[in-house]
Amino acid sequence: MILDSIALSRQQVDGDTMIVNLGPSHPTTHGTLRIIMELSGETIVKSTPEMGYLHRGVEKLGESLSYQQFIPLTDRLNYCSSIMNNVGYTHAVEKLLGIEIPKRAQQIRVLMSELARLGDHIVCVGVNAVDIGAFTAFLYIWKQRETIYDLFEMATGQRLHTSFTRIGGLFRDLPEGFVPATERFLPECEAAIDELEKLLTHNPIWHDRTKGIGVISAEDAVNWGYTGPCLRAAGVPQDLRKAQPYLGYETYDFDIPVGTTGDVFDRYLVRVEEMRQSIRIIRQVLARLEPGPVNVDDPKITLPTKDKVYTRMESLIHHFKLIMHGMEMPVGEVYSATEAANGELGFYLVSDGGKNPYRIRVRPPCLPIFSSFHEQVKGFMIADAVAVLGAMNVIAGELDR
């Protein structure tokens, strides 16, 4: 692509403005995305985001995979909180099937989702702080993310690409020792969040760098299609966990933090408070976690256990049918949305009754947010652009799919 066709808003032959290329491989772009900035001095005149460097054709691939096989691809959408993508996708397929998963599976999904939200916010806040120059805060909070990944590894066998959910339930139940390990982790994490807040919330340098940067009004935020923490920071109390509860979120006691100006500082405050609220939810899940099955009791949906496959004819047949022919899907279309760490993660599934989905659409939360990037940084400095980009929490894997 020729540079001047995408970046220049005015004649640059007179040398007034300069083109600076941020990315596609740059420490502050958090993945492979590119921003072409036209600068006058250090002030941004125009910024043109360019994406697609991580486009893998997930939606196209999904059309040739069975519903179950698509789950590992969802890991790679928002790879900072892959369990939430697993949950969002399987939730959509379960909506299409019209089934309800067992209580314990719902509770474990909530537990893992909130751990993932915690991890995602740690990445977002911590890395945003590093980009702005607050390296210490990042190191203090990052340790907790390691523990979260250790917990994920314990439960799912994988740190990053968890593939934990299955249609109709979970890959497996929580292992022994998971609950005590989580209970040990929670106070540590709370202490680390307190430390993070001590380092940042009343820090005058942090205020200088984040207040008034990336301000957006509630109307604009809605018009740009914002969801998640960025929308709430702008003053709209929209959280799907409260507004359109799923997985029994209506039974948990938690608050939705809301900002006022929508700037980077408010987004930071909203995320920090959401981390505390997530811990609150996790405590409630741990308190009410009761034994029971983690998969629906339907041989047409759930794979039989291995010992049954090896010993019983019927289970062997079910196993074969599920692997070779897939589930019997109804004809229809559903849109299912869950509150991921970044906003509304939607899956739009069109089924023609076949083994594979006719169309899978992933609605990434950060795409509409990122599309407002130029509006957000116009007239600000390059350093502010980095702050805004970090606070948007753009994850390229999800953006490009």
Added chain:
Amino acid sequence: MIIEHIDAELPGTVTDRHAFRGDQTIVVAKASFLPLVDFLYREGFQLLVDITAVDWPEREQRFDVVYHWLNLASQERLRVKVAVADGEAMPSLTSHFKTADWFEREVFDLFGIPFEGHPNLTRLLTWQDFPGHALRKDFPLDGGDAFCMEGCTAPYNNGERG
């Protein structure tokens, strides 16, 4: 609920409707789409959640352009589908919803549906001279000839090209 409102205020707009698993869908003709969008906006459907498309190659109007709206006040969702033929342009919603900008570019990129009135209708995910439109059903999964060198076998479809 909103569908009854539409029926009362804009009679004849909804050509088909169905509800499935709690999702409400309406199908409208292209000509009545923009008045409907104005009406929806006034009714509070101000968060345009998503724009996408579905390809049905055997149909005469092969694409369904699918819009998802959310009403933040009542938390009601509405799916609006408009059928267009290959090469037929949809009216752009960029003047109503800023978020439509990139969503429409993505649909243009992956399906080749043009949007009339879009300020910058260029490809979003693939590059400028990408051959074809990737999410059309007749676009091969491995990318086809443009991506395969002479003599290489396709990784999918049992080694057959198609």
